[in-house]
Amino acid sequence: MKSCPHCTAMLKVTGIGGKDRLACELCEFVHWDNPKPVTATLVTMDSELVLVKRKFEPFVDDWCLPGGFIEASEDPEESAAREVFEETGLEVRIEKLLGASAPGHGINVIILFYQGTPVGGRLEAGDDASAVGTFKPGSLPQNIAFPLHRKMISQFFQSVKSEA
Numbered sequence: 001m002k003s004c005p006h007c008t009a010m011l012k013v014t015g016i017g018g019k020d021r022l023a024c025e026l027c028e029f030v031h032w033d034n035p036k037p038v039t040a041t042l043v044t045m046d047s048e049l050v051l052v053k054r055k056f057e058p059f060v061d062d063w064c065l066p067g068g069f070i071e072a073s074e075d076p077e078e079s080a081a082r083e084v085f086e087e088t089g090l091e092v093r094i095e096k097l098l099g100a101s102a103p104g105h106g107i108n109v110i111i112l113f114y115q116g117t118p119v120g121g122r123l124e125a126g127d128d129a130s131a132v133g134t135f136k137p138g139s140l141p142q143n144i145a146f147p148l149h150r151k152m153i154s155q156f157f158q159s160v161k162s163e164a
């Protein structure tokens with residue numbers, strides 16, 4: 001971003017709130033560069049975790065939790081359920097928020113991790129997925145795309161095990 005989206009004047013690096021930010025020379029606009037929220041949902045069927053195989057970059061052919069960007073004005077839980085349906089064909093009830101984390105390393109998102117229970121639909125890969133599968137805790141694929149997905153999946157199975 002080089003020019004102001006409001007008045008098209010040049011943006012310049014300005015110290016605001018203790019950080020260098022791009023701010024407009026003429027109007028009040030500041031490019032805060034806040035993170036974008038995305039969802040990722042853990043859905044189990046018969047104690048097996050539903051994962052989707054990625055059809056597009058980044059990490060083509062790796063597996064990950066179903067999820068994606070929240071649309072404008074969309075409720076996060078509705079977004080989570082929509083993404084699960086689009087990618088896996090499953091209609092889910094969102095049970096709870098398991099956690100929220102930032103991946104860091106310049107990836108400017110916040111991942112909201114939800115737990116969902118299937119209530120309908122049929123498991124089949126959607127447009128963004130080349131495959132969809134269910135996996136037992138001990139037989140997860142080696143190539144799970146995102147470190148935070150791996151971490152949340154292992155925490156989830158730990159908590160299921162300690163409840164059993």
Ligand SMILES: [Zn+2]
Nearest residue numbers: 004007024027
């Ligand atoms: Zn401006």
